[in-house]
Amino acid sequence: MSDGPETVSLGEFTFECGESIPELEVAYETYGEFTGDNAVLVCHALTGSAHVAGGRRRTDTAGQAHAWWDDIVGPGKAVDTTEYYVVCANVPGSCYGSSGPPTVDPETGEPWGTAFPAVTVGDWTRAQRRLLDHLGVPNLHSVVGGSVGGMNVLEWAKRHPDHLDRAVVVAAAARLDAQCLALDAIAQRAITTDPNWAGGDYYGDDPPTQGLALARQIGHVMYLSKSSMEDKFGRRSAGMDAGRDSFEMDPAAGFFPYREVESYLDYQGEKFAQRFDANAYLYLTRAMDNYDLASGYDGDADALAAFDGEALLVSFTGDWHFTVEQSEALAEAFRATEAAVAHHVVDSEHGHDAFLVEPDRVGPPVADFLESGVAGKAVSDTAEGDEGDEFAPVHNSLFSN
Structure with missing residues (x-):
């Protein structure tokens, strides 16, 4: 497992808002060994950090920055670090090591504060691409993320469709709704x-x-x-x-x-x-509020048209932040491009928190998809949540295909 975050300077960076900073620093952690075709990028949620794994188990989202997905990422876990080379980077604009409002403006010697340029999910994706170039990772086996991290995954499929084979979007949507x-x-x-x-x-x-x-x-x-x-x-x-x-x-x-x-x-x-x-x-x-997958395109399917890999959408019935219906709309957008897609619905009462607090429900379909894609099998979710009673195609959901 990672010994802790490292920070790399990626040089001058111009944000989508048009403003630049002289040095973009990105905090990141890596886990496992890179073999050339086994890299998995994990995108953190709103207040997460690069420290995705390697710490004691946490069940409260207030502490998620401390090994925030430790039940999913690690040796023998869903994102198995004995098989995959896992990279997780803190996004620009955050406060966990990457450049953002609390970091120092080298020209003034004072924290940037609100003089720091506005950031977008697209900026996060571009910064991650630069980091991977620095690490010598040209292509990704998969990009995995939950919540706004799932939006980050969608941006990868839209912006760098040839750089990833599989996209895993957990508890996310193409955009926020008005509520x-x-x-x-x-x-x-x-x-x-x-x-x-x-x-x-x-x-x-x-x-x-x-x-x-x-x-x-x-x-x-x-x-x-x-x-x-x-x-x-x-x-x-x-x-x-x-x-x-x-x-x-x-x-x-x-x-x-x-x-x-x-x-x-x-x-x-x-x-x-x-x-x-x-x-x-x-x-x-x-950045999350502003995100719209269809921005610059005729619709979500058009935005994803160049992606010819496979996609897994995971949604939760009790989640009203990013709903099952929004995930299904994403699945339909992928289907419209003839991409191989699976939508796995978890029957859960935990709301949006489910992707963090129910690893036993999230891990099996994610692990199965990383290994076998949409052709694989995964433990099915039932109303009672009995794990292991039966195996069903990973795309079993509340919807018929």
Whole structure:
């Protein structure tokens, strides 16, 4: 496994917004040995890092930057590092080692802050291509990613169709819908209206932790399903001794119970604000909001027309952030190009978090597809989630082909 992240300077980089920085630094980790045709690029989700594996198991998404997919990537796991050479890079605009708002502008010696150029998913893909060139990896066996990392995978299929054989898109879509755009807009406003944000120039001072914590709370609501929230919290009180220490409350609040769901959100928001950068969160959410697979093309199928490899879409029934229907629309776009595609639907109540917290449901179809493509077999998902009872084609889903 990787001993930890490395950082490489990839020279001057011009972003799609037209602005440039003199040196693009990218933090990355590699796992396994490269044999020429076994490279797998893993694209992280919104607040993930290059550290995809090699740490203790984590089940909370607030801590996902620490070996965030350790149950999927590693020796003998779905993305088996004894067979594949795995690369994971922190995307530009983030705060985990790659160039972004918290890193230093070499011309001023101060953090870039909001002077850092706007970033796009396309910029992430271009930076990853440069990194792979640096590593001597011309082509990829597969690109794998979940959530906005799945959008990153789609951009690879669109932008570099001849550079990958198999695309694995987990819990993602061709674009965000209006509801998710609206919630992201509220989260962004929570940060920029925090007085400590100071126009993005808060480095060295008190950061906008309350605004960032509120933004992350909105994110957590998006990541959970209605039924999972009901099962996990219901309307239960957190207890008479529980406090509302994270945010200032109105005097009347003391008359009413502090509920478990509030306590959970306060804890997750506060924890996240201690490890992430507010400007980076703004940059990354805007990159996700902006992404549209069809941009510059006549539609999704046209954007994917040059890709002649194989694709696996994995979706989750309880996910309303990126829905089963959105994954099926992607599958239809691939089918329209006559690409070999499979859509594997997991019956899950965990919402969007399922791709992180249900490795036993995600791993088998991914491992099978990496090995055998759409012609393979994978453990089927049932309503009860019984693993190993039967084997079915990986493309078994709620839809008929």
